[in-house]
Amino acid sequence: MEVDHSVTDGQLNQMLKKHRRKRPRTAQIRQDLRKALEKAILAPKCTILPFFMKKNGVFSANLFFIVKQLNIPKVQSFLYLNTFALKSLNNRSKVFMIVGASDAKPEDLRIEFATKLRARIMDTIAYVDNLPLLCTPERLARRAAIFGRVVDVYLPPPRRISQKHAMLRGSLKVNHAGYGFIQFTTSQAVKRFCKRYIANSHLRRHGRKTRRKRIRAISKSQQTSQNAAEQENIEGGIAEEQAAAIAYQHELSGLESGLESDYEFTKKFKSVAFNLSNVSSSKDEINEISQTDIKMPTKKKKTRRKRAAIGEAFSLKVLFRGIQVFPYKAYRRLKKEYYRLKRHVRQSYTIEADIRTKAEESDTSLP
Structure with missing residues (x-):
């Protein structure tokens, strides 16, 4: 194959140059x-x-x-x-x-x-409670995006609380009130989101036990029985060792009382390690040793680095592991029930207070 040497480097670079993109990146x-x-x-x-x-x-x-x-x-x-x-x-x-x-x-x-x-716009909204302190709308949206396309995230601002001490003012800044609302494009995404964190809901704690819970309880009981059996075996072995030690002491009790015994004790010699550096030497020998002494290299002391201001890396799964999620309709129903119970308790307290005041007035009116 013949090579055309008449092509210059500039022309070769233009030939090898990539085609430039004309359409803008949008x-x-x-x-x-x-x-x-x-x-x-x-x-x-x-x-x-x-x-x-x-x-x-x-x-x-x-x-x-x-x-x-x-x-x-x-x-x-x-x-x-x-x-x-x-x-x-x-x-x-x-x-x-x-x-x-x-x-x-x-x-x-x-x-x-x-x-x-x-x-059905309300079916696409989920209520999220028990949010962590480090929660932000961006982090919550990234976590919720696993279950469906997120449209909007709203976190109500926290209530303003005046600190009693001046040192505590501004020490901890929280950007939310502990709860929020997430809107998805479909209602199926809300169901998936609620199903993932259904174990954290207090509404399910007193429900019927499912098959998985029964299997888990049976396996836990079997494990506890095995641990109890192993503990009994260990305690039995310890008791046998203690009994053998008591019997051995009983055999040697005659030596303490001064009685003769047929048992012969073998003499054991303790090994003593002598340190030659403690032996005194003459001044000439000391001078010779100091002249021929080789200094060992000393390690440089490591400088302690300052801790980074940024904390340890954590995943969003760990950050939001304790949240509670409900559909928006369930949230409205629970809110109405809460206010109804609150009014009922308040009315009961007012009735009790009226009864007490009437009883006190009747006691004071008596001669």
Whole structure:
């Protein structure tokens, strides 16, 4: 094969140069637009719903007009997307659909979604309680994303508590009140999320024992019986050793009383280790030893490093292992029951206080 030596290095570099990408990278912008539209459509208090027209079970509106209504600083970057990029959102979301011809202008595209999404909007919300102190909306959203697509996370701010001591002010900053709400795109994601943490729910503690719990209890009882048997064997062996030691002492008790015995004790010589360094030597020998002495290398003392300000790495699974999760409807029902019991207890206390005051008044009125 003949090689053309007339090609210069510059021409060779141009031939081997990779083809430069012409289409701009808009993956992150499209992802942000999808999240913004899903959050606006599935919000419990939807502000863009009046701009949609309802027809044949479908809400429809102009896409550019809806995007301009979003209160997001990235709105201008959303408007620069072309028709192909906007229609590619259909492959990323199952909540809405971008409708229009492939050669149409971006201003002429329309957005549509089914009306049944708004009918069961409360089924897509989960209530989360017993949140850890290090919980943030981002961490909770990353943990909940395992069970389904997360639309929004809301953590109520904590109540303001005035510290009695000035040293304690600002020592611990908590960004939530201990509970929060997570909204998914589907109700199946809420069921999966609740099923994962159903063991932490106090509502299940006094329920019927399942087959798995019975098997676990049986295996635990068998293990305790085996441990008890092993403990008895160990105690029996210790008792035998103690009995043998007592018998041996009884045989040697005659020696203490001064009686002669046929038992001959063998003399044991204790081995003594002599330290030659303690033996005194003459001054000449000491001088010779000091001249020929070889100094051993000493290890440098390690400098103690400061501990890093960042704590140990931990997983989100360990961080949220103690949370309690309920559907939003169950949360509303438990909340009503709690307030009903609270009113009942308050009324009972007021009745008891009235009875006591009447009894005291009757006692004072008597002569």
